Amino acid sequence: MDISALSEPVEFSATDWINANYKKYIEENNKKEGASATSFIQSYVAKLQLYVQQVNYAVEESSQQVVASMPRIAKEAATLQCDVALLQQKMSAMRQEVAAVQEETGDCMATLERLNSLQSKLQAAKESLQESDGWGNLLSELEDCFERNDMKGVCDKLRALQKSLQAQEQLPGHTERQTQVEDFKNRLEAMASPSLVQCFAESNLEQAQRHVQIFSSIQRLPQLQQYYRAVQKNVLQQQWKQTLELQASESPQQHFLTLFYDQLLEHCQRQLKWCVQLFADESIDVAQSQPFLVIAELLPALQPTRDAHILQLLKSSNERLELLAQYAQANQNFVLHLNSMLKQSSIRLPAELHGQLAEAVFEYFHKFIQQYPRLEETQLSTQVDRLLSNQSTPSDAVRHLEDSTRKLYEWLQQACARCEAITNDLALCKLITVLNGIFKRQLENFSRTQRQLSLSLGSSNSEGTARSENWSLLQYTMSQLQCLADFQLQLHQFEQLLHLRMSNLANKLQQPASGQEISIYQTCERVMHQQLLSTIADYQQKKSEATAATSSDSLGIFPQIYATLKTYLAETHDITLNILLQPIEAHLAHIRPPVEAYSSSSAINMPAFSYAPQESITQIGQYLLTLPQHLEPLLLSPSALLKQALELCNIKYTQAIPCADVLLSLVVEQCCVMYQAQILQIKSLPASSATQLSVDIEYLSNVLEELGLTINLQLSQILTLLKAAPDQYLNLSSGCEPRLVTAIRQMRNIISTQ
Numbered sequence: 001m002d003i004s005a006l007s008e009p010v011e012f013s014a015t016d017w018i019n020a021n022y023k024k025y026i027e028e029n030n031k032k033e034g035a036s037a038t039s040f041i042q043s044y045v046a047k048l049q050l051y052v053q054q055v056n057y058a059v060e061e062s063s064q065q066v067v068a069s070m071p072r073i074a075k076e077a078a079t080l081q082c083d084v085a086l087l088q089q090k091m092s093a094m095r096q097e098v099a100a101v102q103e104e105t106g107d108c109m110a111t112l113e114r115l116n117s118l119q120s121k122l123q124a125a126k127e128s129l130q131e132s133d134g135w136g137n138l139l140s141e142l143e144d145c146f147e148r149n150d151m152k153g154v155c156d157k158l159r160a161l162q163k164s165l166q167a168q169e170q171l172p173g174h175t176e177r178q179t180q181v182e183d184f185k186n187r188l189e190a191m192a193s194p195s196l197v198q199c200f201a202e203s204n205l206e207q208a209q210r211h212v213q214i215f216s217s218i219q220r221l222p223q224l225q226q227y228y229r230a231v232q233k234n235v236l237q238q239q240w241k242q243t244l245e246l247q248a249s250e251s252p253q254q255h256f257l258t259l260f261y262d263q264l265l266e267h268c269q270r271q272l273k274w275c276v277q278l279f280a281d282e283s284i285d286v287a288q289s290q291p292f293l294v295i296a297e298l299l300p301a302l303q304p305t306r307d308a309h310i311l312q313l314l315k316s317s318n319e320r321l322e323l324l325a326q327y328a329q330a331n332q333n334f335v336l337h338l339n340s341m342l343k344q345s346s347i348r349l350p351a352e353l354h355g356q357l358a359e360a361v362f363e364y365f366h367k368f369i370q371q372y373p374r375l376e377e378t379q380l381s382t383q384v385d386r387l388l389s390n391q392s393t394p395s396d397a398v399r400h401l402e403d404s405t406r407k408l409y410e411w412l413q414q415a416c417a418r419c420e421a422i423t424n425d426l427a428l429c430k431l432i433t434v435l436n437g438i439f440k441r442q443l444e445n446f447s448r449t450q451r452q453l454s455l456s457l458g459s460s461n462s463e464g465t466a467r468s469e470n471w472s473l474l475q476y477t478m479s480q481l482q483c484l485a486d487f488q489l490q491l492h493q494f495e496q497l498l499h500l501r502m503s504n505l506a507n508k509l510q511q512p513a514s515g516q517e518i519s520i521y522q523t524c525e526r527v528m529h530q531q532l533l534s535t536i537a538d539y540q541q542k543k544s545e546a547t548a549a550t551s552s553d554s555l556g557i558f559p560q561i562y563a564t565l566k567t568y569l570a571e572t573h574d575i576t577l578n579i580l581l582q583p584i585e586a587h588l589a590h591i592r593p594p595v596e597a598y599s600s601s602s603a604i605n606m607p608a609f610s611y612a613p614q615e616s617i618t619q620i621g622q623y624l625l626t627l628p629q630h631l632e633p634l635l636l637s638p639s640a641l642l643k644q645a646l647e648l649c650n651i652k653y654t655q656a657i658p659c660a661d662v663l664l665s666l667v668v669e670q671c672c673v674m675y676q677a678q679i680l681q682i683k684s685l686p687a688s689s690a691t692q693l694s695v696d697i698e699y700l701s702n703v704l705e706e707l708g709l710t711i712n713l714q715l716s717q718i719l720t721l722l723k724a725a726p727d728q729y730l731n732l733s734s735g736c737e738p739r740l741v742t743a744i745r746q747m748r749n750i751i752s753t754q
Contacts, residue, residue: 018044193227200231208278225290232271232294233301239263240302244309257306257327261334268295269341288347292338292357299360307364320375324368325421331520332424335361339517358522366523369423373430376415380438383411388444394456394476397449401483408442409490416497424520425505426528429535432498432557439491439561446484446568453477453575457582471630477576478634478642481569485645488553488565495555499543502536509533566648573649580667581674583623587616588678613699614692620671621703627664628707635660665709672712675700679718680740685747694722714740726750 025040199207215224240260247256271291279287299306310327314320338357342349349357387404412435419431456473508521509529524532542556554562591614613621638646638659646653652662679693697719701711711719717736721744724732729750733741745752 196224196227197231200228201235203274205274205277209280212278225286228275228290229294229297232267232291233298236264236267236294236298237302239267244304255326256309257330258333261330261337264295264298265334265337265341268292268338272341272345285348285350288345289349289353292349292353295338296353296356296360300363305364307367310368321372321379321418321422324372324375325418327368328365328422328424331361331365335518335520354518355522358518358520361518362520362523365520369427372419372422372427373434376418376431377434377437380411380415380434381441384408384438384441387442388448394449394452394473397452398476398479398483401445401449401480402486404442404445405483405487405490408438409494412438412494416501420501425501426520426524426532428498428501428505429532429539432539436558436561439558440564443561443564443568446480446487449480450568450572450575453480453572457575457579474576474579474630475634477572477579480572481576481645481649482639482642484565484569484572485641485648488562488648489641489644491558491561491565492553492555495557498557499539499555502539506533506536569645569648573646576663577666577670580627580663581670584620584667584671585674587620587623588674590616591678613696617696617699621699624668624671624703624707627667628660631660631663632658635663661708664707668704668707668709669712672715676712676714676718680743682747684749687748690722690748694719697722718744721745722748 021044022037022040025043195207196211198204199211212221212224215221243256243260243263247259268291271294272288275287275290276284279290310323314323317323335358338361341347387400387407415431415435419425419428453473453476508519509524509532511521539556542559544556546554546556546559635642635658643653643659646659646662650662650666652666653659655662675697685693697711697715701716701719704710710716714737717740721729721733721736721740726748729745729748730752733745
């Protein structure tokens with residue numbers, strides 16, 4: 001029997017274990033399964049009983065051994081406890097002995113330290129006295145070297161004099177001796193300066209290195225570096241004057257800055273290698289920073305200054321913005337090459353020098369950035385003024401609008417490109433203010449064309465030509481609507497571009513200056529920096545508010561321009577309706593009754609009763625029936641811009657029906673209103689005329705039904721009131737507007753029973 005499974009750590013299954021042993025039992029004894037079950041059970045139960053007995057015996061024996069060993073364990077534990085107590089006593093005694101020894105030896109150590117200090121002071125005093133004895137000799141020897149112009153001897157004696165000065169620090173008169181040493185250093189510097197300037201000017205590395213050793217030995221290396229920078233600045237100043245003189249003889253002088261910057265970069269690259277060799281014993285950062293310090297100190301000190309020369313050129317130029325763009329590009333290219341040089345050479349300039357370089361390159365140009373919006377406004381105004389030309393006919397005016405809108409946005413794109421090129425978008429917010437005025441001036445074109453369309457409509461009306469519908473004029477108004485929508489669409493896209501530019505500008509302004517490349521954004525004054533960020537944040541807030549207002553197409557930059565455009569769209573649409581309503585108005589004028597009562601037979605225009613409508617009404621009906629064939633060519637498949645313009649004019653155009661049907665319905669609606677107004681002007685209406693008027697209204701209703709439309713509610717109520725018998729008038733007028741009920745009752749001279 002395999003009992004190892006009983007002690008396995010995994011879950012034990014009694015059923016699986018019994019079945020496995022049963023199969024093994026059958027295989028070993030060659031028996032059948034059914035017949036051997038009883039014998040298997042008896043055999044394995046007996047074995048299990050024996051195994052349990054063995055286990056019980058082993059447990060009992062182990063328990064007896066544990067009980068027997070307990071007294072011995074207790075005794076050993078008590079002994080160990082006594083040993084621990086004894087050890088604690090010994091450690092306490094030892095701690096007391098150590099404390100006593102420290103107390104006894106502490107005074108001795110203090111005495112030894114005091115004696116050692118006295119010995120050091122005595123030794124220093126001895127050396128000071130010795131050096132004091134030799135001080136006079138050194139001074140006389142140093143004077144001799146000065147008289148012989150022995151620079152090396154002077155340097156050696158000065159080093160010895162410095163050591164002697166350090167040794168005499170404890171003696172009286174140290175300050176006077178220190179002043180003497182500084183005077184000798186000044187004399188040595190004055191002696192070395194001519195040859196120093198010469199070797200720097202000639203780039204004589206060997207001579208320059210000897211001077212570096214001399215100045216290092218007397219701790220005057222910063223002064224030597226100042227000599228180096230002064231010589232280099234003088235050389236570059238001469239190159240600047242030569243560049244200006246050379247360019248003055250040429251007709252285009254705009255390239256003088258690029259030429260000088262190229263010379264400056266070449267000089268910097270040469271001097272960078274030379275300085276690394278010259279200051280090999282010094283810090284590599286100090287050596288590499290010298291040529292860049294030269295640039296940082298040179299550019300603001302150039303004579304004549306860059307801004308003065310540029311101003312002189314601008315005064316004599318008619319293309320000032322183009323010139324400024326070239327000079328701004330020269331600044332940018334120069335900085336790009338500087339950044340590339342620093343990156344390729346793995347040069348990390350100090351933060352102060354980094355900012356000083358940016359100031360040196362860009363600071364002078366900020367005055368031109370301030371002037372840029374005014375120059376841009378002048379140029380754009382001049383361009384837009386060319387567009388504000390009077391056109392003799394409406395067709396020419398509308399075609400001119402399409403061309404002027406295209407040109408305007410081309411000029412605006414060019415203005416934005418110039419703003420980026422000249423100011424790196426630092427003047428973008430001020431440019432937006434300028435553009436507001438430019439847009440307003442351009443909108444004068446739309447206003448002028450709109451007035452021209454209105455005058456054309458008025459002139460045709462005064463000449464009595466309402467019967468010959470001016471379909472050309474209608475086409476012009478549609479073109480005007482399309483131009484307005486095109487202008488608004490391009491304005492929306494332009495606003496998106498400006499928001500993107502402002503977002504990029506804000507990111508650049510918020511970038512930390514340390515560790516970044518040299519850029520113009522480092523040179524912004526704190527006030528200007530905060531104003532720009534604040535203005536951009538305001539525009540972004542307005543954009544969020546405009547986006548939240550779903551009815552607004554503006555993005556918060558030009559809201560007034562959008563409002564003016566919507567006004568022009570509505571007015572142009574009104575002109576369109578007036579063009580279509582003009583024939584109807586002319587026909588209605590023929591049926592207008594006189595102001596006097598109908599008792600004056602000479603003033604009666606209303607005919608006697610007949611079953612046929614009046615001629616003026618039939619002419620209106622025929623006109624309305626012909627409208628679809630005139631409107632469908634214009635509005636059957638309108639362009640996306642015209643569709644957008646119509647939707648802005650009236651929300652009905654947003655329905656899923658053709659625009660021509662919507663316009664026709666608006667014409668019919670106004671026609672009913674005008675007809676209703678004409679009817680209500682009647683003072684007195686005989687029964688036959690009332691019947692005739694109801695026939696006219698029914699005819700108009702039938703015409704509108706053919707067009708798929710209906711007369712308005714007020715006209716329908718007027719028809720009901722006209723057809724009502726006098727004795728039934730009160731009952732049939734129920735549900736009608738009181739104003740209409742009263743007006744028709746007075747016309748028909750029906751006595752009120754109330």
